Structure formats: C-alpha cells, structure tokens
Amino acid sequence: MKKGKMKIVQYVIVAFVVVVLLCGIFSILKRLTATSSTDKLSESKKEKGVETTTEKKVDNSIPITKLSVGAPAGNIRVGETMQLDIAYEPADATNPELKWSCSEDGFVSVSEDGVLTPSEDSEKSTVTVTAETTDGSDIKTSFELRIYPEIDPSKPMVAITFDDGPYPDTTNPMLDALEENYAKATFFCLGQNVEYYPEVVQREYELGLEVATHTYSHQQLPTLSASALEEEITKATNANKNATGVAPTLMRPPYGAVNKTVLEAAGNHGLSCVNWSLDTEDWKTKNADATYKQVMTATDGDVVLLHDIHEYNVNAVQRFVPDLIEQGFQLVTVSELYANRGETLDPGTLHYRTDPTTEAQEETTAADTEDGEDEEDGDW
C-alpha cells in the first residue's frame, strides 16, 4: 500500500471510533435526563395527591364520580376573565382532565387551571358552558353565562343611573329592557327598599349591573348629626351586603347634597360619591316622552340621572336603551365608565362625569352643594 492510502485508512478508523464513542456518550446522557424528568413528574404528581403514572398512557382506573363547577358570576364582559371553582370527587381520581364546550362554538375557552376567557369574536349572548370528564365516567355539568360586549374606550359611552329603587313593578320592566339589549346601568338603591325587595336587587346584581347606594332613608345628609349620618350609611351598605353579598363602592347622596363631613363619612365606608351631569328631571315632567328626549341629549361621558320608581319612566327606558346603542353609545356602569376613561373613583371624593370639558359646570354644582343651596328641592 502507498503511504497516502495508509493515512486515509487510519483517518477513517479514527473517525469511526470517535463517532461510536460520541453515540455511546449521547445515549447515556439521554437516558439520565429522561429518568430525572420522570422522577420530577412523579414527585409533583405525588404532591398533588394524584396517583403516580410514569407512562404516557392516561390512567382512568379511579374515575370521577362527582363534578361541580362554580362561576363567581353569571355574566362576563369580553376583555375580562373569570376564575372558575372546579371540584371533583374522589380526590384521588386518576384523570381529572376536563373537556370544555360552549353552546355557541368558540365563544369561551377555559384554561387547565380553570380561567374562563370569552373570545374577542363572541357576540352579546347568553351561552351554556359545559365541563365534561374525559375518564370515561361521562359526567357533565353546565352553567349559564351572559356575555356583554367589550368596551372600546375610544368610542362614546354613558352611564345611566337610577335612584330611589328598587320597586318591583317599575324596576323589573326596566331590567327587562337592559337585559334584552345587553346594556348596563347603575342602581343607587335606598336601603329600606333593598330590605323590602331584595330579590330585585339580586336580579340587578346577577345581570352584572352596578348596585350602589342612595343611603338608607333619603335624608338631607349635611343636616344630620354625626351619629344619624353614620346610621344612614351603615344601614344602607348592610342592606346591599345582605341582598347581594357585596358591599357597594358608590353612594349618591340624596338631593346630591354633600359637604366635607358627608364625604369623609362616605370615605370611611369605602364609598365614592357620584352625582350626575345630565338630570332628566323626570320627577318634574312625569312624562315618558320628556324623559326619553332628555336622555337622548346625552353626550360622551355623561352620568344620566333618572328614577326607577316611576311608572312613566318604564316606556322611556324601553325606548332610549336600544336607541342610544343604535346611536353608537356604549351603556356602561359608573365604575366601568371611570375605569375605561382612566379616571379614579377614590373613596370620599365627589364625581359628576368623566368628560373634562364640563369642569365649569362641575365647579358650580360643587359650590352650590357645599353651601347647602340646592337649585330646587326636587325628588332626587
């Protein structure tokens, strides 16, 4: 053999040996890492009290016998998420994986850890969300969910507010109109009426509307003694809590009358005070057409005042809710209005609307109420 050929053969042999060695080392390493990750997997499963399965095959040996899914609310807005409370029995069921479905295909999705998210494409609708076991036990559970449209902060929005209720004969048909149109509003309830008609307040809450307070018995707050003022607010917030389980965060002082003492007392209860920027004066006109026309003059950022205890307002609500939406307004709660305009509602502060162009009007109203000089002693 020539010297050159000998060298080539030597190189080939050396290369072969190197490749064989590398393959050996690689396969050993692969086995080692595989073992350690399986260990980790089984350890974490043990921690959760689930029987260890090192195989990829699903273990259905202990099936689920009972499944429940709790939703914190029966409604959600596109853009929000909701943590579901998922519980199953027995605790050592080997395959707790669930299959989720929605009566409107693709409107909601639920993550592995139970976070529900409505899809951006979902339209306003009431859907049925179903969870189903995947271990062959064939157990299903469902709940209903109202999906409200997403708020676009760049588009006009108004907060319709109702005072002095609830009163079933008039509040309920107004709620029907809001429900039908997937519109939101805020209800400043009187504590004594909440105690009479808690089921109406519960309906407001379940629809995802804002349940706020208008104090307990509609007194001129600045004229009250410290203890009477405290009682008006405490009894009112307790009434809301008893009806819905949730304390209000917004208070509308009767007649819009506030002073420093009232604001401080409200602040001590975590309440922000909200008056209005558009008064329909429904108590004065007592006429559906007049209320309707007033509401339809609303501009972006307005907080609109009317009352849900008047029969003549039912027809007005039935008309202006779809008509405002038709005109491009988003009907939102007071809290949603402020949140979507990046403005805060701190406890103990007073608010009228979110649009800064009416600062002059705000100052005038604030000065009037500070002095206790109301324009008129109306039915606010």
Ligand code: NI
């Ligand atoms: Ni009032």
